[in-house]
Amino acid sequence: MTNLIGYARVSTGDQSTDTQVEKLKAAGCVVIRQEKASGKSRDGRDELATVLEFVRPGDVLCVVKLDRLGRSTRDVLNLVFELEQKGASLRVLEPAIDTAGPMGKMVLTVLGMVAEMELGFIKERQRTGIEAAKAKGIYKGRPPTLDHAKVRQLHAEGVGATDIARQMDCSRGAVYKVINAQA
Template sequence: MALYGYARASSLSQSTEIQEQKLYEVGCSVVRKEKISGASTEGRDELKTLLEFITEGDTLVVVRLDRLGRSTRDVLNIVHALDQKKAFLRVLDRNIDTSKPEGKLILTVLSMVSEMELSFIKERQKAGIERAKTKGVYKGRPSSIDHEKLLQLKRNGHGATAIAKELGCTRSAVYKALNRLK
């Protein structure tokens, strides 16, 4: 019956240090951390490792629910995976513990509220950008790609992969830049 901590930051510039400290303070014997978006469970190898490692009676501990996942479905899938192993989830900031009957209910409601709030934030952001665009204030993030070099590489017969490698960007960035330049 061990406590295992999971700390996550969304970007490389953010730190998991405070989360890790809290997780160790509540008695987690192991804390796994990663810096990756919580929009999906895809690519979250440290979380996957914990879910594979946890056994009956163990508890996965997170500081905040949004560190576990942004979508209700992902959070509930994680809880289901823990249930299958007869393990539990504990969320420190809301005092949620799925080893108690009310814990699962509270977790489900809070997951739904978190997902709804995220969609509201995105809607407000989109509306703000649209208003700024109509005023001519918002033009998007400036391109970091050297368009002259991109066009020269394209004229020389290089494909998107080679261009992306040469320019130090992604293939999708190359395609977007080419479409804008048409």
């Protein structure tokens, strides 16, 4: 008997996996693991690690969309390889892809490459937009979260970088950056 194991992921805490979970249940998944973590890498994706740990021969890992599994083609293909090594496969609901057959693997590879290319385009558009905004004087970067005046004051009073970092709840590197910027 084939077990369909669902995996739902969103990137940030203010997003919801509800829609993905509904689609996975409709596809026949009884077990559905959910998490809120970036798909950029596997770091911090404990639910995915759990699925990969307990997947058995004949099981099918099911995701709604390919980008829920990972952002890079290499990472997705490595996941598919791990599933295959355990006798399991991957099913993507939108668009319908199943790695149980050779055609599914080929389509998955192409879609993964397209998704990675699309991410590159997004980053390039973002970079271009930021450069244009900087040229117009609109974009000033992220507002400082560290009180630079307070750091400089503590430093002038003879407080060391480590103690300043503790008091200001920041890294020593951030303290040195402020101190060296005034020099």
